[in-house]
Amino acid sequence: MAEQRVKRVIIAGGGTAGWIAAAALARSLGPLLEITLVESDDIGTVGVGEATIPTHRTFHNFLGIDEQEFMKATQATFKLAIAFENWARDGDRYIHSFGEVGRGTWVADFHHIWLQGRGEGVAEGIGEYCFELKAAEAGKFYTSDKAPLSYAYHLDASLYAKYLRKLAEEKGATRIEGKIKSVERDGDSGDIAAIVLESGQRIEGDLFIDCTGFRALLMEQTLETGYEDWSHWLFTDSAFAVQTQAVRDPIPYTRAIAHDAGWQWRIPLQHRVGNGLIYCSEDLEADAARQRLLDNIEGETITEPRLIRYKTGRRNKVWNRNCVALGLSSGFLEPLESTSIHLIQLGITKLIQMFPFGGITPGLRDRYNRQTQDNLEHIRDFLILHYKLTERDDSPFWRRCRDMEIPDTLKTRIELFREQAMVWKDQDDLFQIDSWLQVMLGQRLSPAAHHHIGRLMSRDQLGRSLANMKGQIADAVGKLPTHRQFIEKYCPAPKP
Numbered sequence: 327m328a329e330q331r332v333k334r335v336i337i338a339g340g341g342t343a344g345w346i347a348a349a350a351l352a353r354s355l356g357p358l359l360e361i362t363l364v365e366s367d368d369i370g371t372v373g374v375g376e377a378t379i380p381t382h383r384t385f386h387n388f389l390g391i392d393e394q395e396f397m398k399a400t401q402a403t404f405k406l407a408i409a410f411e412n413w414a415r416d417g418d419r420y421i422h423s424f425g426e427v428g429r430g431t432w433v434a435d436f437h438h439i440w441l442q443g444r445g446e447g448v449a450e451g452i453g454e455y456c457f458e459l460k461a462a463e464a465g466k467f468y469t470s471d472k473a474p475l476s477y478a479y480h481l482d483a484s485l486y487a488k489y490l491r492k493l494a495e496e497k498g499a500t501r502i503e504g505k506i507k508s509v510e511r512d513g514d515s516g517d518i519a520a521i522v523l524e525s526g527q528r529i530e531g532d533l534f535i536d537c538t539g540f541r542a543l544l545m546e547q548t549l550e551t552g553y554e555d556w557s558h559w560l561f562t563d564s565a566f567a568v569q570t571q572a573v574r575d576p577i578p579y580t581r582a583i584a585h586d587a588g589w590q591w592r593i594p595l596q597h598r599v600g601n602g603l604i605y606c607s608e609d610l611e612a613d614a615a616r617q618r619l620l621d622n623i624e625g626e627t628i629t630e631p632r633l634i635r636y637k638t639g640r641r642n643k644v645w646n647r648n649c650v651a652l653g654l655s656s657g658f659l660e661p662l663e664s665t666s667i668h669l670i671q672l673g674i675t676k677l678i679q680m681f682p683f684g685g686i687t688p689g690l691r692d693r694y695n696r697q698t699q700d701n702l703e704h705i706r707d708f709l710i711l712h713y714k715l716t717e718r719d720d721s722p723f724w725r726r727c728r729d730m731e732i733p734d735t736l737k738t739r740i741e742l743f744r745e746q747a748m749v750w751k752d753q754d755d756l757f758q759i760d761s762w763l764q765v766m767l768g769q770r771l772s773p774a775a776h777h778h779i780g781r782l783m784s785r786d787q788l789g790r791s792l793a794n795m796k797g798q799i800a801d802a803v804g805k806l807p808t809h810r811q812f813i814e815k816y817c818p819a820p821k822p
């Protein structure tokens with residue numbers, strides 16, 4: 327039998343990325359590996375990253391995580407959607423929900439039928455035909471084994487790392503507290519041989535996972551892997567984050583409110599709200615950004631506003647030599663669609679599935695890197711879409727967004743929707759057809775033509791069918807408890 331060549335896994339960093347990696351490895355492959363995580367309390371974590379997408383639930387299912395226990399431990403609430411305010415025009419509002427929009431057929435997606443109905447004056451706004459969207463608007467929520475709503479969570483990032491740490495340590499992962507002072511490379515192969523702590527402790531490994539955040543201590547500072555800058559497409563480079571007391575019941579969606587140099591988030595947890603202002607430093611000074619955030623929050627602040635600078639883009643390789651980068655060390659895409667934690671989970675899931683028991687080979691690394699790049703570029707295009715399709719011209723920021731050149735992949739998507747109402751999802755794409763649809767329509771992109779399947783019905787039939795669908799959704803939403811009521815029963819967290 328072939329010997330196991332990779333056994334000692336060293337995770338550098340214990341933020342969301344580090345502890346997701348440790349928990350996932352320990353729970354899936356634990357007895358086969360020696361897992362060590364090194365983190366420094368002195369350095370701390372980035373402390374943001376609180377909105378997720380539905381894949382989070384799939385990942386938790388893989389790990390056998392109990393939903394109620396997790397939600398109580400992390401002050402979590404449910405998330406059905408993101409509301410985009412002021413994006414296409416100042417005063418606009420649309421919702422990108424996680425749900426299915428209407429019911430299509432194998433011939434054509436629902437929106438073609440809806441476009442026909444709209445042309446004939448018998449269809450209402452597309453959101454009327456989506457259960458999750460209407461529940462979000464009404465502040466309602468319910469889940470059970472039999473009611474498969476599509477949803478995600480808002481959670482407290484620090485509590486989540488603590489929760490995962492417990493899971494990882496229960497399954498045998500070892501934590502070492504200490505500051506990494508240097509990283510040693512093997513003189514012959516150039517691979518990473520060990521990390522050395524300020525205390526002098528030397529920790530050897532076969533595979534290193536760099537979760538040291540923006541510092542990218544192993545992947546960049548040691549291996550000099552390089553970075554592809556995407557800031558010519560996604561202009562923001564800074565964020566202020568602050569936490570406030572909750573002054574109202576938590577809504578089951580994230581708010582993304584555009585301003586003249588970026589946007590602001592509001593993420594409701596059970597007892598507090600996470601707020602942040604994302605902006606482009608070319609258009610807004612830090613002091614003004616901080617003040618703008620403080621002027622646009624509700625409730626007492628619990629923390630001091632904290633400035634975080636970033637560069638949008640991706641590491642040239644996320645698996646280089648015997649090192650894999652996860653989290654902020656692997657690149658950064660702003661949290662507009664809450665995709666970073668998903669990318670960490672995807673990265674570790676792929677690593678578990680492709681684990682190099684037989685040794686790390688170039689072919690394996692290339693495949694991992696190729697897949698990761700495809701996943702990232704798809705998300706990148708989706709984010710650019712929100713900016714490119716603006717009609718705002720009230721500031722240099724929005725004019726630059728509107729006028730920028732975009733990747734060809736995105737150009738094709740926009741053109742085909744504009745010409746034919748065509749939307750698609752390729753095999754490994756994260757975002758579903760309904761996600762592209764809701765954002766494209768929400769950003770006021772109007773198709774010139776659509777599939778004619780809707781013409782097989784008379785105007786009356788089409789109107790009745792759409793009205794029925796809308797009525798069924800409204801009835802079902804009416805019967806749901808409020809989000810607050812449901813949380814109080816299902817997963818109440820103790821007040822901190």
Ligand SMILES: Cc1cc2nc3c(=O)[nH]c(=O)nc-3n(C[C@H](O)[C@H](O)[C@H](O)COP(=O)(O)OP(=O)(O)OC[C@H]3O[C@@H](n4cnc5c(N)ncnc54)[C@H](O)[C@@H]3O)c2cc1C
Nearest residue numbers: 339340341342343371372375377506539653654661666667
């Ligand atoms: C403004 C902003 C908003 C965001 N919002 C979202 C969101 O809503 N949803 C989402 O999915 N993602 C979001 N993200 C991304 C998310 O925060 C990160 O993906 C996630 O927190 C992972 O961070 P990390 O663990 O890679 O890094 P960090 O949290 O920075 O952790 C780094 C770790 O490395 C350790 N470390 C560093 N140097 C050393 C050293 N020398 N010795 C020992 N230890 C060291 C630190 O102690 C720490 O434990 C957001 C990011 C930003 C910047």
